[in-house]
Amino acid sequence: MHCPFCGHIEDKVVDSRESREGDSIRRRRECLSCGRRFTSYERVEEVPLVILKKDGRREPFERQKLMKGLLAACQKRPVSLDRIEQLVGDVHARLMERPDREIRSRELGELIMDELKGLDQVAYVRFASVYREFKDLPDFVKALEGLMHKEAATGRGTGAPKLGHDSATPQPQALFPGETVDVAAMKSRKK
Numbered sequence: 001m002h003c004p005f006c007g008h009i010e011d012k013v014v015d016s017r018e019s020r021e022g023d024s025i026r027r028r029r030e031c032l033s034c035g036r037r038f039t040s041y042e043r044v045e046e047v048p049l050v051i052l053k054k055d056g057r058r059e060p061f062e063r064q065k066l067m068k069g070l071l072a073a074c075q076k077r078p079v080s081l082d083r084i085e086q087l088v089g090d091v092h093a094r095l096m097e098r099p100d101r102e103i104r105s106r107e108l109g110e111l112i113m114d115e116l117k118g119l120d121q122v123a124y125v126r127f128a129s130v131y132r133e134f135k136d137l138p139d140f141v142k143a144l145e146g147l148m149h150k151e152a153a154t155g156r157g158t159g160a161p162k163l164g165h166d167s168a169t170p171q172p173q174a175l176f177p178g179e180t181v182d183v184a185a186m187k188s189r190k191k
Contacts, residue, residue: 001029001040008033049095050102058102061095063088066112073127079120087115 002009008031015028025042049061070084091111095103116124125144 003031003034003036004038005036006031006034047101051108052102052104054105061092061103061108063092066091069127069130070112070116070123073116073123073130074120077120077123079123083119087119091115 001011003011010032011029012032013027014030014037017026018024019026019041023043027040027042028037029040030037051059051061053059067084067088070087074084091108094111095108113124113128116127
């Protein structure tokens with residue numbers, strides 16, 4: 001490391017300490033040429049997460065933007081702020097585990113909806129209605145029908161009347177157009 005005073009490249013470390021936040025190491029160094037001391041910081045290099053939007057633009061992933069969207073979806077719902085923050089943390093952790101630092105916005109939306117599905121169904125439908133860009137009422141009704149069929153299949157029915165279809169044995173189905181249902185995963189969750 002170059003001395004900021006004389007430019008000499010040889011020094012010795014006099015003291016090392018971890019920062020209060022634990023995200024860096026502070027090192028006091030002494031130049032072997034001029035004898036003056038200076039400080040350097042060592043940090044883990046983080047490669048930022050990038051979201052690839054539908055229109056081809058790339059944006060940096062922002063936790064606050066995700067938090068804002070989830071707060072809007074969970075507004076006036078029995079979901080604590082701590083639980084929303086935990087969900088944001090879980091999503092961020094899952095993204096950081098990926099080897100690729102670029103994620104398509106569609107994949108991110110699906111990941112968030114998977115997490116919301118188990119948290120609060122109304123918040124899930126709210127988030128999905130914005131994310132999926134429902135064009136009209138039939139799209140929204142179809143999503144609600146799918147959610148009600150899912151409740152009936154898991155035995156957690158709300159007692160609300162079904163919207164249209166009458167079947168004795170409800171089959172797992174996608175809640176939204178284009179969504180796939182992993183039947184094996186659903187069966188393993190029931191156990």
